[in-house]
Amino acid sequence: MDNLITGDLRNIEPLFKLKEFEFYHHDVSRFLHVPGKLDYILHFASPASPIDYLRIPIQTLKVGSLGTHNCLGLAMAKRARILVASTSEVYGDPTVHPQTEEYWGNVNPVGPRGVYDEAKRFQEAMTMAYHTAHGLETRIARIFNTYGPRMRLNDGRVLPAFIGQALRGEDLTVFGDGSQTRSFCYVDDLIEGIYRLLLSDYSHPMNLGNPEEITIAQFAEEIIKLTGTTQKVVYRSLPKDDPTQRQPDIAKAKSILGWEPKVSRAQGLKITYQYFRSLSREEWYRKEHKDFEDYSRRPSVE
Ligand code: UDP
Numbered sequence: 001m002d003n004l005i006t007g008d009l010r011n012i013e014p015l016f017k018l019k020e021f022e023f024y025h026h027d028v029s030r031f032l033h034v035p036g037k038l039d040y041i042l043h044f045a046s047p048a049s050p051i052d053y054l055r056i057p058i059q060t061l062k063v064g065s066l067g068t069h070n071c072l073g074l075a076m077a078k079r080a081r082i083l084v085a086s087t088s089e090v091y092g093d094p095t096v097h098p099q100t101e102e103y104w105g106n107v108n109p110v111g112p113r114g115v116y117d118e119a120k121r122f123q124e125a126m127t128m129a130y131h132t133a134h135g136l137e138t139r140i141a142r143i144f145n146t147y148g149p150r151m152r153l154n155d156g157r158v159l160p161a162f163i164g165q166a167l168r169g170e171d172l173t174v175f176g177d178g179s180q181t182r183s184f185c186y187v188d189d190l191i192e193g194i195y196r197l198l199l200s201d202y203s204h205p206m207n208l209g210n211p212e213e214i215t216i217a218q219f220a221e222e223i224i225k226l227t228g229t230t231q232k233v234v235y236r237s238l239p240k241d242d243p244t245q246r247q248p249d250i251a252k253a254k255s256i257l258g259w260e261p262k263v264s265r266a267q268g269l270k271i272t273y274q275y276f277r278s279l280s281r282e283e284w285y286r287k288e289h290k291d292f293e294d295y296s297r298r299p300s301v302e
Contacts, residue, residue: 001034003027005059006047011150028067029059038078040198043071044085046120050113050239051156057115064119065126072130075138083139083198084127086205088246089117090142098213098247101142101205111241124205131203139197144209144248148187148268149275154286159184159269162220163276166227167284176238178217183247185210186268189261196257209248210261226269 001024015021024034028045046063047053053060068084075082091099092107107117124140131138147159154164165172185208193208214222220233253259276284 001026001028001032002045005056006049006052006152006155008150008152027063028070029062030066030070032070032074034074034078038074038080041071041075041078041080041082042085042194042198043068043082046085046116048087048116049155049157050116053116054112060115061119064116064123068123068126072126072136072138075136076130076134081137081139081198082127083141083194084123086124086140086142087116087120088142088144088207088209088248089113089243090121090124090205091243091246092117093241093243094245097245098211098249099207100249101207101252108241112239113241128203138203139200140203140205141194141197142205142207142209142248143190143194144185144207144246145182146185146187146190146209148272151272153276153279153283158182158216158219159223159272160276162223163227163273164284166223166229166231167276169229169231171231171234172220172223172229173236174216174220174233175236175242176216177235178220178233179215179244180238180242181213181215181245181247182219183210183213184219184265184268185261186263186265186271189263193253193257193259193261196259197253200257202252202256206252206256207248207250208253208259209250210265211248211250212261212265213245213247214265222265222269226273 003026012023016023045067047056047060071082088099091103091105094103095106096103107121108114109118127138127140130136151157151160153160162172189210190208197206197208250260
């Protein structure tokens with residue numbers, strides 16, 4: 001189920017020929033109904049790139065809150081286990097490093113990132129309340145920066161931004177002085193972690209990410225080496241409330257799920273670069289993903 005506000009049907013095209021596969025074009029912020037039995041629900045609906053949630057702030061708040069409420073209601077009705085996608089953004093600009101699940105975070109509720117951070121914090125509170133009040137089987141994954149093939153080249157996040165710039169022969173734009181850190185997890189590792197968490201019996205929030213930390217300036221240098229671009233790094237102003245450091249403490253995932261990332265950044269970046277390079281020139285130069293359709297203003301179809 002997807003309203004395709006940031007998603008792309010082409011990513012799931014091969015699945016349509018499977019008879020076990022069904023797709024609903026629907027916004028989970030609105031009333032949700034699925035016929036038949038459900039064993040598991042994985043609620044991943046939300047814009048996740050800062051430029052997306054700045055562009056569609058109200059929808060971001062709605063999907064984390066109302067969308068989560070609808071998914072929890074569906075899980076109750078179907079007696080299904082539900083896993084919700086939370087985020088390292090619940091830690092805001094963290095003063096504890098690396099971030100453990102016990103840290104409560106440092107979030108500006110009315111800053112530009114507040115719409116995403118607070119929606120996800122509300123999502124966690126709501127999910128935990130359904131667990132304690134209704135005994136619903138819930139799982140909460142706090143996902144750190146993740147990357148891999150099929151990201152949108154123009155979604156604004158740092159990895160597609162740098163690779164896109166290198167492919168088009170543009171300079172790489174580092175925001176601020178580039179001393180802020182991130183820790184990037186390859187998508188296959190993350191999926192394995194999510195699957196193990198879903199099948200575990202752990203209902204408290206769990207960090208999932210790759211603890212290998214790097215500054216954004218170093219990351220730009222890595223992309224320059226990887227792509228062989230002759231372009232240089234240029235510095236742009238730092239967005240407001242941009243977290244200065246981010247690194248998951250994954251001790252819990254290691255001990256409870258027996259999970260840790262296996263794909264190095266060098267391996268993951270190589271695969272991801274090959275994917276972006278294989279796209280058409282038209283894709284490289286595409287500015288807007290698609291025109292934004294405001295679902296909240298459309299008449300209800302229920
Ligand atoms: N960033 C950058 N240049 C870009 C895009 C992002 O220097 O063209 C920085 C951004 O300011 C942040 C980091 O890269 O410090 C990661 O940004 P991203 O948007 O990928 O996600 P975030 O981790 O901030 O949610």
